[in-house]
Amino acid sequence: MFVVFNEPLAKSLGLDANKLQSEESAGIFGGNAVPKGAHPLAQAYAGHQFGHFAMLGDGRAILLGEHITPSGERFDIQLKGAGPTPYSRRGDGRAALGPMLREYIISEAMHALGIPTSRSLAVVATGEAVMREDVLIGAVLTRVAASHIRVGTFEYAARLGNPDALRELADYTIERHYPDIGEDDEDRYLAFLQKVIERQASLIAKWQLVGFIHGVMNTDNMTISGETIDYGPCAFMDQYDTDTVFSSIDVQGRYAYSNQPLAARWNLARFAESLLPLLHDEQDKAIELAEKEITRFMDLYEAEWLAGMRAKLGLLDEEPEDAMLVKDLLDMMQEYEVDYTNTFIALTFDKMDGVDLFTTPEFTEWKDRWQARRDRQGVSADASMQLMRNSNPAVIPRNHRVEEALEAAEEDGDLQVMDKLLAVLANPYAHTPDQAEYATPPPPSEGPYQTFCGT
Numbered sequence: 001m002f003v004v005f006n007e008p009l010a011k012s013l014g015l016d017a018n019k020l021q022s023e024e025s026a027g028i029f030g031g032n033a034v035p036k037g038a039h040p041l042a043q044a045y046a047g048h049q050f051g052h053f054a055m056l057g058d059g060r061a062i063l064l065g066e067h068i069t070p071s072g073e074r075f076d077i078q079l080k081g082a083g084p085t086p087y088s089r090r091g092d093g094r095a096a097l098g099p100m101l102r103e104y105i106i107s108e109a110m111h112a113l114g115i116p117t118s119r120s121l122a123v124v125a126t127g128e129a130v131m132r133e134d135v136l137i138g139a140v141l142t143r144v145a146a147s148h149i150r151v152g153t154f155e156y157a158a159r160l161g162n163p164d165a166l167r168e169l170a171d172y173t174i175e176r177h178y179p180d181i182g183e184d185d186e187d188r189y190l191a192f193l194q195k196v197i198e199r200q201a202s203l204i205a206k207w208q209l210v211g212f213i214h215g216v217m218n219t220d221n222m223t224i225s226g227e228t229i230d231y232g233p234c235a236f237m238d239q240y241d242t243d244t245v246f247s248s249i250d251v252q253g254r255y256a257y258s259n260q261p262l263a264a265r266w267n268l269a270r271f272a273e274s275l276l277p278l279l280h281d282e283q284d285k286a287i288e289l290a291e292k293e294i295t296r297f298m299d300l301y302e303a304e305w306l307a308g309m310r311a312k313l314g315l316l317d318e319e320p321e322d323a324m325l326v327k328d329l330l331d332m333m334q335e336y337e338v339d340y341t342n343t344f345i346a347l348t349f350d351k352m353d354g355v356d357l358f359t360t361p362e363f364t365e366w367k368d369r370w371q372a373r374r375d376r377q378g379v380s381a382d383a384s385m386q387l388m389r390n391s392n393p394a395v396i397p398r399n400h401r402v403e404e405a406l407e408a409a410e411e412d413g414d415l416q417v418m419d420k421l422l423a424v425l426a427n428p429y430a431h432t433p434d435q436a437e438y439a440t441p442p443p444p445s446e447g448p449y450q451t452f453c454g455t
């Protein structure tokens with residue numbers, strides 16, 4: 001039974017949305033029927049999980065196949081939670097309704113925020129129970145991604161000790177995601193490494209700019225395409241605090257908000273290591289080349305992030321002091337424990353009431369500096385504000401709102417709460433009055449939010 005179906009996504013993929021919502025299709029989306037001509041498979045991969053290496057694979061994901069859209073784009077269509085696979089280890093290969101709807105909501109919100117991500121086409125309830133600590137409602141998510149090739153896929157190929165297999169994977173991935181790299185390019189694999197680093201630097205900057213915390217940035221959860229993937233214990237930050245961690249299992253804060261760029265760089269170093277045999281015949285030279293590229297990551301990331309912060313502050317040009325202007329604001333935000341998203345909205349619309357920070361002399365001084373900086377750029381105040389409106393979301397999937405929607409769906413079979421939330425999240429930069437009720441942070445009484453793995 002369909003719980004939710006993504007009509008706009010189906011249409012953009014060139015699929016017949018009406019036909020797909022039939023009883024017969026529910027069988028396919030529930031993993032009980034194989035579409036004609038498809039040869040489903042589970043992918044093998046390896047991964048560093050919280051720093052420790054393991055041979056893994058799609059334990060509960062089945063790749064139905066690739067789909068080519070009318071405009072010629074290629075996507076993987078994958079079922080998550082359809083049952084055991086050769087890589088399930090001790091798991092049951094199943095998924096529960098709540099976490100699959102959670103992935104649906106957050107991945108679609110990320111897409112609407114303009115962040116590269118896997119997307120969600122449907123969630124189907126299987127009618128079967130899933131045993132966790134409680135008995136849960138079984139469900140299958142249909143995920144659409146540019147591909148599911150991960151850093152861990154390369155770690156797996158590298159461990160096979162077969163340079164031909166590694167080269168084959170690299171060639172396939174280059175053709176699929178980086179077709180601009182020439183076949184005869186002498187530095188083909190170095191260019192590949194460079195481009196993956198660039199895409200990840202851009203992606204992580206986008207996460208930081210909206211306050212998204214992935215929660216489990218293991219190498220098997222990092223794509224080579226540069227899309228966000230694997231929505232497990234992820235969550236958006238309400239109050240600005242660089243130490244924020246939501247995942248109950250991340251006790252040391254390895255994947256805390258401020259550590260995400262470092263974790264990405266660490267993962268990319270594992271990717272570079274896997275590519276070493278392709279970078280140079282001599283290992284020392286290969287290592288030297290790889291290290292040089294990994295060292296560039298932070299600069300690339302910081303440039304992307306600062307560009308994004310300039311946009312959030314309505315700055316269309318660059319001045320050397322901008323980094324300091326941003327830092328001073330963020331330091332105050334951390335000290336005064338303000339809401340991250342709403343602070344930028346207050347700045348955008350110049351509506352600064354009800355927040356202690358805005359009444360302090362240090363903020364007034366900062367605001368004057370910012371105003372002078374905006375005045376110097378020689379564009380209209382309107383153009384600057386327009387940039388801010390387009391760079392500062394009015395709504396993010398706030399955890400208490402997501403929980404409320406999931407509770408209604410799981411406990412009462414009421415999907416309206418989620419549908420309304422999805423509709424609001426689909427246009428985060430609309431700044432319409434109906435978004436206001438979704439913009440408020442959770443009441444403080446709710447205490448710190450925690451997310452759980454093993455979902």
Ligand code: AMP
Nearest residue numbers: 056057058059060088091092093094232
């Ligand atoms: P994740 O933390 O979601 O990246 O998952 C880590 C590994 O565990 C992946 O290889 C998953 O496919 C696998 N996995 C997670 N949940 C299950 C499950 N219920 N059954 C089998 N494998 C699972």
Ligand code: MG
Nearest residue numbers: 220221229230
């Ligand atoms: Mg994973």
